[in-house]
Amino acid sequence: MAPGLRTSPRAVVLLLSLLGLAAAGKLLVVPVDGSHWLSMQEVLDILGQKGHEVVVVAPEVTMHIKPSENFLMKRYSVPYTQEDLKQEFQAFFHFSFEQGSFLERFVKAYKGIKRITNFGVTSCQHLLQNKELMRYLEESKFDALLTDPVVLCGAILAQHLSLPAVYFLRGIPCGLDFEATQCPRPPSYVPRGFTQLTDHMSFLQRAKNLLHDIPDLFLCDFAFEPYSKLASEFLQREVTVQDLLRQASVWLLRSEFVLEYPRPLMPNIIPIGGLNCAHKELPQEFEAMVNASGEHGVVVFSLGSMVSEIPMKKAMEIAEALGTVPQTVLWRYTGKAPPNLPKNVKLVKWLPQNDLLAHPKTRAFITHGGSHGVYEGICNAVPMVLMPLFGDQMDNAKRVESRGAGLTLNILEMTSNDISTALKAVINDKKYKENIQRLSDLHLDRPIHPLDLAVHWVEFVMRHKGAPHLRPAAHDLNWVQYHSLDVIAFLAAVVLLAFFISFKCCLCCCRRCFCKKGRTRKAAKAKSH
Amino acid sequence: MAPGLRTSPRAVVLLLSLLGLAAAGKLLVVPVDGSHWLSMQEVLDILGQKGHEVVVVAPEVTMHIKPSENFLMKRYSVPYTQEDLKQEFQAFFHFSFEQGSFLERFVKAYKGIKRITNFGVTSCQHLLQNKELMRYLEESKFDALLTDPVVLCGAILAQHLSLPAVYFLRGIPCGLDFEATQCPRPPSYVPRGFTQLTDHMSFLQRAKNLLHDIPDLFLCDFAFEPYSKLASEFLQREVTVQDLLRQASVWLLRSEFVLEYPRPLMPNIIPIGGLNCAHKELPQEFEAMVNASGEHGVVVFSLGSMVSEIPMKKAMEIAEALGTVPQTVLWRYTGKAPPNLPKNVKLVKWLPQNDLLAHPKTRAFITHGGSHGVYEGICNAVPMVLMPLFGDQMDNAKRVESRGAGLTLNILEMTSNDISTALKAVINDKKYKENIQRLSDLHLDRPIHPLDLAVHWVEFVMRHKGAPHLRPAAHDLNWVQYHSLDVIAFLAAVVLLAFFISFKCCLCCCRRCFCKKGRTRKAAKAKSH
Known part of the structure; x- marks a missing residue:
């Protein structure tokens, strides 16, 4: 059979919609x-x-x-x-x-x-x-x-x-x-x-x-x-x-x-x-930033569409850590710039996250572990440092970590040193890249x-x-019916009843036998007396 | 975002395979x-x-x-x-x-x-x-x-x-x-x-x-x-x-x-x-047979790839019934032709079942209810008369019938009249065609x-x-673990233990109180004596 003959109705619909029909x-x-x-x-x-x-x-x-x-x-x-x-x-x-x-x-x-x-x-x-x-x-x-x-x-x-x-x-x-x-x-x-x-x-x-x-x-x-x-x-x-x-x-x-x-x-x-992993072209300014990063490439850092400012103390700790890696870090941040901001860190009010992650020069992704970001990290095979904040983010982070594709930090307890160590690990330890690449290959190999x-x-x-x-x-069905509890109770009752009746019958038979014996013995005793 | 940019890896693989790469x-x-x-x-x-x-x-x-x-x-x-x-x-x-x-x-x-x-x-x-x-x-x-x-x-x-x-x-x-x-x-x-x-x-x-x-x-x-x-x-x-x-x-x-x-x-x-519903062109001899059927169209009859002969008595009963409809019946049958074979019934050693069912002149499908046949009936929206023989066929027939898309006959008990009535019903009662058409529309509307x-x-x-x-x-997990029976037993034991300890404590307290009272009373009694 020629594969061409296997026209799916969806293909027809698509064709018709293109023709406006x-x-x-x-x-x-x-x-x-x-x-x-x-x-x-x-x-x-x-x-x-x-x-x-x-x-x-x-x-x-x-x-x-x-x-x-x-x-x-x-x-x-x-x-x-x-x-x-x-x-x-x-x-x-x-x-x-x-x-x-x-x-x-x-x-x-x-x-x-x-x-x-x-x-x-x-x-x-x-x-x-x-x-x-x-x-x-x-x-x-x-x-x-x-x-x-x-x-x-x-x-x-x-x-x-x-x-x-x-x-x-x-x-x-x-x-x-x-x-x-x-x-x-x-x-x-x-x-x-x-x-x-x-x-x-x-x-x-x-x-x-x-x-x-x-x-x-x-x-x-x-x-x-x-x-x-x-x-x-x-x-x-x-x-x-x-x-x-x-x-x-x-x-x-x-x-x-x-x-x-x-x-x-x-x-x-x-x-x-x-x-949400479809790629668009990277805007020129970001393309320029990435290209200027040299052999070390870039790290993309965003805490999601809802959190673009963080307390200054935390921001300074993070900034200090980011200065310890040779990569250029693109950090989505709208708050006041931390005074210790290292030279390799560029603060931006917005960044085309998925398109940046898709760039071959991107080495790591620091994320809050929101589901959009995590899937973008997987799509583009970028190992992650996760700083979950709320909601499902802790669970998402745990999932990425349990797959060996990233490391999770506790946003409240992490020190500058923790961040630096985690970031260096996901960038330099090949296993993180290999694991995220494997996940990415599996994820992208889909029929539609x-x-x-x-x-x-x-x-x-x-x-x-x-x-x-x-x-x-x-x-x-109601809860009892769904779990078949009514049926189980009924069957149990039937079995118990059957046992009970059998038991009673046996008891009755035994009694009759013993009574007979008893009476025979009594009679025998009476005779012997 | 232009839809064109959403290139799935599968599309790439297909393209590469076409290029032999x-x-x-x-x-x-x-x-x-x-x-x-x-x-x-x-x-x-x-x-x-x-x-x-x-x-x-x-x-x-x-x-x-x-x-x-x-x-x-x-x-x-x-x-x-x-x-x-x-x-x-x-x-x-x-x-x-x-x-x-x-x-x-x-x-x-x-x-x-x-x-x-x-x-x-x-x-x-x-x-x-x-x-x-x-x-x-x-x-x-x-x-x-x-x-x-x-x-x-x-x-x-x-x-x-x-x-x-x-x-x-x-x-x-x-x-x-x-x-x-x-x-x-x-x-x-x-x-x-x-x-x-x-x-x-x-x-x-x-x-x-x-x-x-x-x-x-x-x-x-x-x-x-x-x-x-x-x-x-x-x-x-x-x-x-x-x-x-x-x-x-x-x-x-x-x-x-x-x-x-x-x-x-x-x-x-x-x-x-x-x-298994991809269509090929209908061979010329079958196209000719279908076209010769006039306004009444055809009925396709096959008991599957494994059963092409049936006992003569059953064959004669079926033949008699098939003579009562005005449609041309194409019957896949390799046994001895029943002597009462009506003129509207054509015996064939093999038939292109799916391609015949796809023909707009096909009015009904008499089938044993094998899964291939049933899905072909659904794909092509042909109402069915089902004569299940063994295996999953009874269940398949029940499913088609419960959807109002066909009628099931008991192969052992069915009379010539039953067959004729069922066949006429699925051909002439519009609800069967409507129901199978609805199933067909749902079935064929798929993304791949x-x-x-x-x-x-x-x-x-x-x-x-x-x-x-x-x-x-x-x-x-083993069976006990899968059903959390070990956890439930453990939690029940903890609860029971807690109850038991609380009960014992209460009992102890009560005893002390009563003992005290008792002793006080005794002492009081002794004094009063």
Whole structure:
């Protein structure tokens, strides 16, 4: 058979869309701000370029969400300012650099997340109360809704508009995503989030991992319950967090198994980790900086799109360490320059991270371990020094380190010497480069680019109004039924009953025998008397 | 970002292979005969066309395995003839048409499978004892081994040659494939093989499904243990069936969720159901037959590649029924023509099934429900009348029927009238066509053709000498550890101990209090006396 005859329908759709003939769909997008927006935007750009009508609904006040020629932006007013938002996030991120006891840090994190959640809930309230915008959304005949379910506003809108939903996410804390997809996750080898455990655990680590599920039962309530309350009020019926999550047709998971530990997936969970690694040309100024670095090459240093300033003491420690390597260090930093900044360190307000990492002269990547950055490091095979700050970053760092592709530092405890030692190690010890190269080779050897895969599944849900054939029947069972506890109890009862009856019968038979014997003996005795 | 810049490594590999520059690999293939060979051959053809050196090892006596210009065939002698093999298989398939009690049929099936297994084991023994061929295999530096693990000879060879293995399969009875991949399958919604249950089960059906796992613990031993014995003897160490199965790097599963019920998958299980639906041009004689069918079109009728003769009584019943529809029926049949053969029925010794099903004049497909045929029916959106005979065919038929895309008949009990009614229903009742069209649309809307996906993963394992990043850590746990029973027992013991100590402390305190009181009272009493 000639391979040419194996024309996939997708190839046909692509061809048709190039010819402007494909049925273009209409997609409603409710994004989440911050780094969450960055990779989602890449998907929206392609969908827009393919001729779909993409409408993004976002508050007037945002950090990263910006218009593009590829989609229509619908803004709604919110009762807070850009400054309020910036201050709140900065306060939250600066907390990562503050020392304190576990309890102190826990309470601070709780309060910080609570305040950030409040921004989300307020924003969502204002969207749902915005009559003009809601009328527009109700009247527009959308084919599907795309949202990041870590903020549940899009999920409420999907329920209200009865739209099939595609969830685009890195994950949801407390295992809510596993519960919503009915995806098994045996605690014996699937490490829980924020535990920094790997898939190979000792007995006590397995115990810790199992116990970690208990607080998860209520710990995330404070961040998600407000949406359930909002949904119940708005939709005029009882709506739980799981109702909002469970509705999704397809879950586009920004995760992949060179980084994640292998675990079961459900058919409607599509791993698209590494979708953000497409290269553009390096801007001239950066090209010049890299070329000027000589034989030693460069180190790329960024703590992510959300953290570009750090406390001066920490900045000085880092600066001191960076001066100990012969590489030119490109550091994304918007704060006041540390006075001890060495000559080999160039501070920049922004850097084209992925394109810099792709440059053959890049020797190492100092990162906070955000998932985008880590996948860019893997794509481009650059060994990493990880300084995780919050969220999934500790787990990401642990994963990179457990693969021998980087070294993790504790941002609070690290000294200038630690940073220098770690940086020199990942640059000079060949094993780090070999390991990241192996991961990179595995990661890049895929039948389809994750960005195309994400676009395909959004289009799939738009074309077919969902993906009902991928929805497991487990959704129609309650907890007892799912775990077959009713069946096991019934079978146990049957077995016990059978045993009991057999036992009673035996007892009865024995008694009769003994009674007979007893009576015979008695009779014999009576006779002998 | 221009989509053109998103060049996937696969595109590069394809381009290089077209230019003859890609690193071609060397693949050893140990196929399974019968219908199992048909779709595997399609993968081998493409691998060969892409420049890989593909070596197929097969016994001299086979039914369907034939040489091709795309691979090298290495034959080895076996102590049975073509006639022996044909007779044994015919006897086995004819048993499907024989009435009898459950026990009689069970014993006959057991004996039939046992005899067929013996052919496989004998063949495998002769391969492993063939010194010349084994020396050739040992000296050839293969990159990977591809086999269907329903016969474990390839798995033994993979262990002996220390080759990473790709398993290509429809499934293995008794859930051995689930166990080997560590893939969860909750009995509450994942129906077991040969139960004809769907994913929506009543309480008693769930109980039946759960109980079905018990005989599975030993039922398949008679078919698989001989290979474990052979492996242990040949490899000079204890090798279990699970050792042979567990080694696979990637499992290419001929299954897909328009037909299968959604259930968890492991990352190294790649669903490639429907890979056998690539169209070729219809041979002229068949094109003429179809065109001559007029407005009513044709019905395609085949009981698969292994069954082309049936008992005369059954053939006459079927012939009678086929005469009641106005369509031309193309029936693959090599037996003696039934004397009542109606004019609208054309008997053919062979038919290009998929290409006929693809013809717009095809109205219905009468099939035994083999997985190849069912997927071809779905690809081409042809409603089906299913007459399952053995193996997974009953389950396949149930799945098609539960989707409203066909009707199932019991081959033993069906009357001429039943056949006629079912055939007329799937042809004339629009709902069958609508349902199969919906399944077909979902099935064909995929980001990559399953044949390309299969080829990709074989090449992946060849290029990377396995896929260790997809191997779940569950393989390193025993049953108790996997289910966290040791951790649960430990935690329960800790809790009980804590309760016990608290209880003892309370008891002690109470005693002291009461003793004091008692003593005080006693003292008071003594005083009052």
